[in-house]
Amino acid sequence: MENIAVIGVDVGGTKMTAALAKRSGQIVNLLRVQTKPEEGAKGGFKAICEMIWELLNEGRRKDLKVVRIGVGFGGPVNFEQGTVYLSHHVHGWENFPLKEEIEKHFGIVTPVDNDANAGTLGEWMFGAGKGIDDLLYVNIGTGIGGGIISGGKLIRGHRNLAGEIGHMTVKPDGPICTCGRKGCLEALASGSAIGREGTERFGRAMKSEEVFQLAEKGDETAKQIIAEAVDALAFAIGAAANLFNPKRVILGGGVSEAPEHLLVEPLRLRLLRYTLPQAAEGLEIVRAQLGYDAGIMGAIALAITTLDA
Amino acid sequence: MENIAVIGVDVGGTKMTAALAKRSGQIVNLLRVQTKPEEGAKGGFKAICEMIWELLNEGRRKDLKVVRIGVGFGGPVNFEQGTVYLSHHVHGWENFPLKEEIEKHFGIVTPVDNDANAGTLGEWMFGAGKGIDDLLYVNIGTGIGGGIISGGKLIRGHRNLAGEIGHMTVKPDGPICTCGRKGCLEALASGSAIGREGTERFGRAMKSEEVFQLAEKGDETAKQIIAEAVDALAFAIGAAANLFNPKRVILGGGVSEAPEHLLVEPLRLRLLRYTLPQAAEGLEIVRAQLGYDAGIMGAIALAITTLDA
Numbered sequence: 001m002e003n004i005a006v007i008g009v010d011v012g013g014t015k016m017t018a019a020l021a022k023r024s025g026q027i028v029n030l031l032r033v034q035t036k037p038e039e040g041a042k043g044g045f046k047a048i049c050e051m052i053w054e055l056l057n058e059g060r061r062k063d064l065k066v067v068r069i070g071v072g073f074g075g076p077v078n079f080e081q082g083t084v085y086l087s088h089h090v091h092g093w094e095n096f097p098l099k100e101e102i103e104k105h106f107g108i109v110t111p112v113d114n115d116a117n118a119g120t121l122g123e124w125m126f127g128a129g130k131g132i133d134d135l136l137y138v139n140i141g142t143g144i145g146g147g148i149i150s151g152g153k154l155i156r157g158h159r160n161l162a163g164e165i166g167h168m169t170v171k172p173d174g175p176i177c178t179c180g181r182k183g184c185l186e187a188l189a190s191g192s193a194i195g196r197e198g199t200e201r202f203g204r205a206m207k208s209e210e211v212f213q214l215a216e217k218g219d220e221t222a223k224q225i226i227a228e229a230v231d232a233l234a235f236a237i238g239a240a241a242n243l244f245n246p247k248r249v250i251l252g253g254g255v256s257e258a259p260e261h262l263l264v265e266p267l268r269l270r271l272l273r274y275t276l277p278q279a280a281e282g283l284e285i286v287r288a289q290l291g292y293d294a295g296i297m298g299a300i301a302l303a304i305t306t307l308d309a
Numbered sequence: 310m311e312n313i314a315v316i317g318v319d320v321g322g323t324k325m326t327a328a329l330a331k332r333s334g335q336i337v338n339l340l341r342v343q344t345k346p347e348e349g350a351k352g353g354f355k356a357i358c359e360m361i362w363e364l365l366n367e368g369r370r371k372d373l374k375v376v377r378i379g380v381g382f383g384g385p386v387n388f389e390q391g392t393v394y395l396s397h398h399v400h401g402w403e404n405f406p407l408k409e410e411i412e413k414h415f416g417i418v419t420p421v422d423n424d425a426n427a428g429t430l431g432e433w434m435f436g437a438g439k440g441i442d443d444l445l446y447v448n449i450g451t452g453i454g455g456g457i458i459s460g461g462k463l464i465r466g467h468r469n470l471a472g473e474i475g476h477m478t479v480k481p482d483g484p485i486c487t488c489g490r491k492g493c494l495e496a497l498a499s500g501s502a503i504g505r506e507g508t509e510r511f512g513r514a515m516k517s518e519e520v521f522q523l524a525e526k527g528d529e530t531a532k533q534i535i536a537e538a539v540d541a542l543a544f545a546i547g548a549a550a551n552l553f554n555p556k557r558v559i560l561g562g563g564v565s566e567a568p569e570h571l572l573v574e575p576l577r578l579r580l581l582r583y584t585l586p587q588a589a590e591g592l593e594i595v596r597a598q599l600g601y602d603a604g605i606m607g608a609i610a611l612a613i614t615t616l617d618a
Contacts, residue, residue: 076587085587134467148552150464150471157459157554158443161588164551169544169583179585235478239548242473243457245466274478276488278385278394279470 005064006307007055007108008299009048009071010115013037013089016044017296018051020059020066023307025126025300029058041084041092049105056106069102069110070303072118072295079160082112111306116163117154118298119290120147123250124154125301127289134246137288138165138237141253143178144186150244154305165240166190170232188232191255197225212258226258230266237267238274245279252288314373315616316364316417317608318357318380319424322346322398325353326605327360329368329375332616334435334609338367350393350401358414365415378411378419379612381427381604388469391421420615425472426463427607428561428599429456433463434610436598437559445555446597447474447546450562452487453495459553463614474549475499479541497541500564506534521567535567539575546576547583554588561597569596 005028010017014037020029031051035044052069059066075093076085082099102110120137123129129137133152139145144166148155155162166186167179174183175193187193191208198206198214201221214222237249251264268285275283290297314337319326323346329338340360344353361378368375384402385394391408411419429446432438438446442461448454453475457464464471475495476488483492484502496502500517507515507523510530523531546558560573577594584592599606 150459150466151462153460153462155459155464155553157588158556159554159587161554161585162459162552164554164585164588167551167585168548172544172582181582235481236548239477239545240552242476243471243549243552244464245468245470245473247467273481273490276470276473276476278468279466279473 003064005059005066006068006070006300006303007052007066008296008303009051009069010118010295010299011044011048011071011073012295013074013087016047016051018048018055019296019300020055020064021300022064023304025297025304027300028062028064029055030296031055037090040090041087041096044090044093045096045098045101048102052102052106066108068303068306069106069108070118070299070301070306071098071102071110071112072115072299072302073098073112074115077112077114077160079111079113079117079156082110084112109306111302113302114160115295115298116145116147117156117160118302119145119252119294120149120163120298121154121301121305122290122294122298123252123288124149125304126297127294128250128286129248132248134244135248135250136165136237136240136244136246137250137252138233139253140190140233140251140255142190142192144190148240148244148246150246165236168236168239170235185232185236189229189255191253194225194229194255197228198222201225208255212262215262216259226262227266230263230270233267234270235274238271241271241275241279241283246283248284248286250286250288252290252294256287312373314368314375315377315379315609315612316361316375317605317612318360318378319427319604319608320353320357320380320382321604322383322396325356325360327357327364328605328609329364329373330609331373332613334606334613336609337371337373338364339605340364346399349399350396350405353399353402354405354407354410357411361411361415375417377612377615378415378417379427379608379610379615380407380411380419380421381424381608381611382407382421383424386421386423386469388420388422388426388465391419418615420611422611423469424604424607425454425456426465426469427611428454428603429458429472429607430463430610430614431599431603431607432559432561432597433458434613435606436603437595438557441557443553443555444557444559445474445546445549445553446559446561447542448562449499449542449560449564451499451501453499453562457549457553457555474545477545477548479544494541494545498538500562503534503538503564506537507531510534517564521571524571525568535571536575539572539579542576543579544583547580550580550584550588550592555592557593557595559595559597561599561603565596
């Protein structure tokens with residue numbers, strides 16, 4: 001059974017990545033395509049099938065037998081049925097039976113999950129979470145997403161909506177969030193939120209990267225903006241730590257690439273304020289390791305986890 | 310195998326309960342004893358052994374074979390090792406190897422867990438959580454404890470400290486909590502917290518029951534105190550719902566016995582403020598069913614869950 005392989009597919013709003021990988025996770029072939037959101041789910045699904053087709057042929061040439069196709073989708077997914085709830089970026093995905101359609105086309109078992117869950121499985125299997133049975137993954141990019149591994153299993157919840165740490169309320173009177181409510185973590189500590197505060201307090205358009213650069217140079221206003229974001233992260237991660245007592249917290253996404261002493265180190269300290277001492281003791285805060293490959297490695301991990309089930 | 314049975318032991322600060330039960334959870338014999346905290350862990354352990362001994366004899370008389378002893382302990386426990394971390398009420402329990410000692414005495418496999426975890430298993434197996442794979446249990450008494458079932462499994466976390474919703478920070482500048490930090494849920498919505506606010510705002514010693522009674526009669530100050538407690542509960546339960554996406558929230562403990570229209574109903578409404586709409590949709594808020602028996606039924610449930618493992 002040395003020649004067993006999987007295909008992973010990472011479906012974003014405008015970009016798709018697919019890879020043929022060995023059971024170890026080692027990538028054999030990788031494909032990337034741009035898609036046009038205006039072509040909707042139909043165009044997206046066609047692109048997915050073409051990539052899978054090409055990778056299956058590649059597998060055959062290399063004497064690899066593809067036994068799973070894992071799909072990480074950029075939006076909420078009904079995991080059990082493998083249907084997409086919706087995409088926030090591309091029309092036509094509402095209730096699309098992605099699992100069923102791919103299985104019908106290719107005759108290969110195809111788990112489909114949202115990209116946050118897939119990303120969590122990826123870091124757990126191949127990245128900063130290897131060997132850790134209880135971990136929290138927090139992806140801090142334009143928005144904030146996350147996932148939880150507890151007792152060696154991904155927490156999915158009743159409708160596969162678990163892990164939404166980005167929409168935990170932190171400041172009830174805080175700024176409006178993309179979800180319409182006020183003071184969510186995402187509205188206080190995401191890249192967009194940090195950029196928004198920079199824009200407001202410096203009086204010119206600013207992205208989060210520049211706020212970090214200014215803080216690095218010692219600018220007090222920029223340092224204050226980041227301290228507030230760190231405090232919000234500590235509040236939400238502390239709440240999660242009290243609830244499920246993880247051993248390790250993994251920070252991914254663009255914002256997590258900020259210098260350690262501006263983000264990870266102050267976060268470690270600030271967490272003590274919001275976490276029970278017993279749960280905070282020995283709690284590790286580390287950066288994600290997969291970076292740009294998080295999406296595709298997550299889809300591969302999703303495929304591989306179902307091999308043992 | 311009709312005659313298989315278990316023993317459950319609920320170890321409180323001053324009160325212990327033990328029961329012989331069938332595999333179905335049906336109690337055959339029940340014993341209660343008062344213990345003296347001043348006799349420490351040694352006195353407590355002796356009382357535990359005497360009760361087990363009596364129930365084993367009873368089992369023999371009734372032709373029941375006891376195959377597990379489940380112990381719910383009133384304090385943090387290292388579940389894997391079955392050692393007590395400590396008791397907040399009785400000295401001498403620090404690092405006591407409770408599982409090992411009972412197994413040595415009686416030669417019967419003995420899972421030991423904290424009473425919040427046991428209580429969660431109890432409601433899940435015999436109470437308001439029957440058949441629900443994703444639930445949050447919140448016990449609102451003198452303090453606030455809790456437990457989480459996710460994907461049909463109790464969430465224990467890295468050091469068996471999961472479920473501490475009572476120590477989630479809700480108001481960073483709120484009152485001091487028993488844990489030494491500020492603004493925990495327990496400091497805002499427990500029976501003691503509601504009583505403390507009553508005492509303060511009415512200018513005389515008051516318990517939470519009286520605050521509820523006054524609110525029931527229409528007193529505006531009492532209604533305000535309860536509204537604030539409900540808001541804190543909604544904040545914390547909403548955060549947990551975003552993280553774990555439960556199907557049902559079960560409220561136990563003395564405070565949960567307040568009239569529905571003062572607690573459960575306003576909580577349902579208030580939760581919408583703090584929960585993602587998708588996670589709030591269809592989320593059920595119900596009262597626990599086991600009441601006074603929660604502790605002993607939890608210990609029995611703990612014993613029974615390990616039968617299938």
